[in-house]
Amino acid sequence: MPAVMRASAVVEKAGVPSVAIGATGFDAMGRAIGRALGIRHVPIVVYPGVILTDTSETFREKVRDFVAPGVARALTERIDGGPAESAQQEPGPRDVVVSGSLDDIQAAFIERQWSDGLPIMPPTIERVERFLQWTDREPGEVIGLLLPERREATVWNVAVNGAMAGCRPEYMPVLLAIAGCLADPKFRIEDAGSTPGWEPLAVLSGPLVEELNFNSGTGALRVGRQANTSIGRFVRLYMRNVAGLRIPPGSTDQGAIASGFNVVLAENEPATSEIEWPTYRSDRGYRDDQSVISLQSVVSTSAPIYTGGDRAEDHLETITSLLVNAMGPWAYTGVSHQAWHPLLVMGPSVARALAGFGLGKDDIRQYLYENAKISAKEMERYAWQVGSTSFNLAERVREGLIPPDYALSEDPGRLVRMIPKAEWIGIVVAGNPGRNQSRAFVNNHSQGASVTRAIELPSAWRALRAQAGGRS
Amino acid sequence: MEDRYDVVWPLGRTRVEEVAANERPLDLAGKTIGFIWDYLFKGPEMFEMIKTKLSAEFPGVRYVDYEVFGNIHGSDAEEKASLSALPERLREHGVDAVVLAVGA
Numbered sequence: 001m002p003a004v005m006r007a008s009a010v011v012e013k014a015g016v017p018s019v020a021i022g023a024t025g026f027d028a029m030g031r032a033i034g035r036a037l038g039i040r041h042v043p044i045v046v047y048p049g050v051i052l053t054d055t056s057e058t059f060r061e062k063v064r065d066f067v068a069p070g071v072a073r074a075l076t077e078r079i080d081g082g083p084a085e086s087a088q089q090e091p092g093p094r095d096v097v098v099s100g101s102l103d104d105i106q107a108a109f110i111e112r113q114w115s116d117g118l119p120i121m122p123p124t125i126e127r128v129e130r131f132l133q134w135t136d137r138e139p140g141e142v143i144g145l146l147l148p149e150r151r152e153a154t155v156w157n158v159a160v161n162g163a164m165a166g167c168r169p170e171y172m173p174v175l176l177a178i179a180g181c182l183a184d185p186k187f188r189i190e191d192a193g194s195t196p197g198w199e200p201l202a203v204l205s206g207p208l209v210e211e212l213n214f215n216s217g218t219g220a221l222r223v224g225r226q227a228n229t230s231i232g233r234f235v236r237l238y239m240r241n242v243a244g245l246r247i248p249p250g251s252t253d254q255g256a257i258a259s260g261f262n263v264v265l266a267e268n269e270p271a272t273s274e275i276e277w278p279t280y281r282s283d284r285g286y287r288d289d290q291s292v293i294s295l296q297s298v299v300s301t302s303a304p305i306y307t308g309g310d311r312a313e314d315h316l317e318t319i320t321s322l323l324v325n326a327m328g329p330w331a332y333t334g335v336s337h338q339a340w341h342p343l344l345v346m347g348p349s350v351a352r353a354l355a356g357f358g359l360g361k362d363d364i365r366q367y368l369y370e371n372a373k374i375s376a377k378e379m380e381r382y383a384w385q386v387g388s389t390s391f392n393l394a395e396r397v398r399e400g401l402i403p404p405d406y407a408l409s410e411d412p413g414r415l416v417r418m419i420p421k422a423e424w425i426g427i428v429v430a431g432n433p434g435r436n437q438s439r440a441f442v443n444n445h446s447q448g449a450s451v452t453r454a455i456e457l458p459s460a461w462r463a464l465r466a467q468a469g470g471r472s
Numbered sequence: 473m474e475d476r477y478d479v480v481w482p483l484g485r486t487r488v489e490e491v492a493a494n495e496r497p498l499d500l501a502g503k504t505i506g507f508i509w510d511y512l513f514k515g516p517e518m519f520e521m522i523k524t525k526l527s528a529e530f531p532g533v534r535y536v537d538y539e540v541f542g543n544i545h546g547s548d549a550e551e552k553a554s555l556s557a558l559p560e561r562l563r564e565h566g567v568d569a570v571v572l573a574v575g576a
Contacts, residue, residue: 001575003510003545007555009491011508011570014559017494021518022575030575036486041493044575051513051576063518068525075505075526075569076498091481101474114482122477151484160482186548195576241482338547387512387576401550446548 028251131159144183149244197255206291297448302326329382369422
């Protein structure tokens with residue numbers, strides 16, 4: 001629905017009236033997006049039901065009886081432009097919006113859909129100002145506009161949501177870097193309410209892992225450590241409040257089943273350096289004295305990947321097998337969108353073993369790129385079931401949209417690559433050092449593509465840390 | 473005595489640029505309708521049935537098919553190219569109104 005509404009906005013701006021078609025449940029999402037894009041007048045004709053679970057006959061009946069007459073009406077009816085909702089009615093940053101006890105605040109925030117359902121720390125001006133001490137940036141600075149509600153992401157509301165999520169004030173530089181990632185057009189937050197229900201995963205690499213007491217070892221992605229957990233919670237809370245992505249009674253998050261927020265994944269730097277592998281931030285073009293945060297979508301996770309053996313292949317074959325299972329035919333979306341960012345989180349002992357066989361990260365990427373394959377038939381059949389009813393590998397090759405090796409024969413059983421480019425595979429060393437486990441995380445093609453920001457520390461960082469007694 | 477809190481708003485100001493509503497044609501007879509597709513959910517089948525309905529009601533109505541406008545939900549590059557070319561394509565083909573589908 002978001003893509004349809006974005007295109008509708010372009011059409012309307014070009015001076016041409018338009019009508020959008022959406023299935024049941026998506027009309028409310030379309031209207032919300034339409035409001036944010038300034039085209040709330042665009043009529044949305046509803047297909048009643050779920051297109052792909054209706055038989056072909058039912059589909060035709062519904063189009064004939066509901067959609068086609070609805071389009072004919074919508075194209076010729078006068079529409080109500082109505083008065084625009086005024087942005088001036090919204091509170092200013094320092095306006096007090098609720099006063100009361102802790103319970104009053106929780107109740108009001110839940111009722112107004114400003115909470116994620118967990119208790120929040122009350123964002124008083126004093127608390128917010130404590131966060132602002134940890135940045136040199138002005139509170140009113142606009143970091144970007146976050147769709148679907150097209151709200152301003154500001155230094156101020158980063159601090160507000162960080163406070164609510166239970167972050168410590170000194171996490172502020174990390175929170176600002178995350179907001180920068182969310183506002184990066186490459187991340188496509190406008191599609192974060194899509195039905196696959198992807199969830200961002202923040203990856204932290206650099207000296208701040210140790211300094212702010214992140215967990216990069218056993219249970220690296222378990223809730224339980226304040227830094228990893230509260231910042232992970234902040235990501236989802238910020239998307240909910242500032243981007244406006246809300247599950248029902250909201251309408252802009254249509255994740256069909258989706259998943260909860262991810263805690264921050266912190267890189268195990270000592271384990272990475274010990275085997276002389278480049279750090280994650282170095283892989284992404286940053287200096288090792290910097291701390292950086294990367295954000296990418298995660299739409300599925302592999303089973304735990306236990307590996308061992310006397311040869312590198314013993315590890316790599318198993319990693320490939322479980323990565324292939326995690327991606328499954330969903331990999332068609334990466335081929336179709338030419339964007340795919342699988343992330344392999346490798347246990348320190350596995351990384352050490354592979355390094356001992358003389359392998360670096362690029363060797364592992366290359367192996368996965370060459371060996372992660374699936375049949376063309378499975379990819380195309382699944383694509384249709386997802387809704388990409390015109391997806392066909394041979395046609396996409398003919399149109400020059402994907403490389404020729406996806407259609408080397410007409411055999412539907414031919415195996416095709418699941419990962420379009422080796423360099424798109426991320427590798428981070430983390431997890432239980434006493435076990436031989438890795439895990440793969442699959443992203444949602446161009447939606448939630450991996451983006452990175454360097455974390456900017458305030459000029460008084462050292463003094464502030466000393467004042468705080470260096471605790472985190 | 474329970475602590476009391478005065479708290480601030482966690483959202484950000486909306487920046488909506490209103491687009492003026494375009495006049496709808498009251499009669500589609502002799503008009504040109506463009507179909508724009510996100511390449512999802514049986515769009516072409518749906519468009520054909522909509523054409524049948526419109527042609528039955530409005531004599532001389534003409535159509536510009538989705539292929540002319542490209543995929544509005546493909547790769548980043550494809551989507552960007554399709555959207556930036558849209559105004560020109562609409563002008564080129566004299567499109568009077570557009571049907572966009574399929575949101576789900």
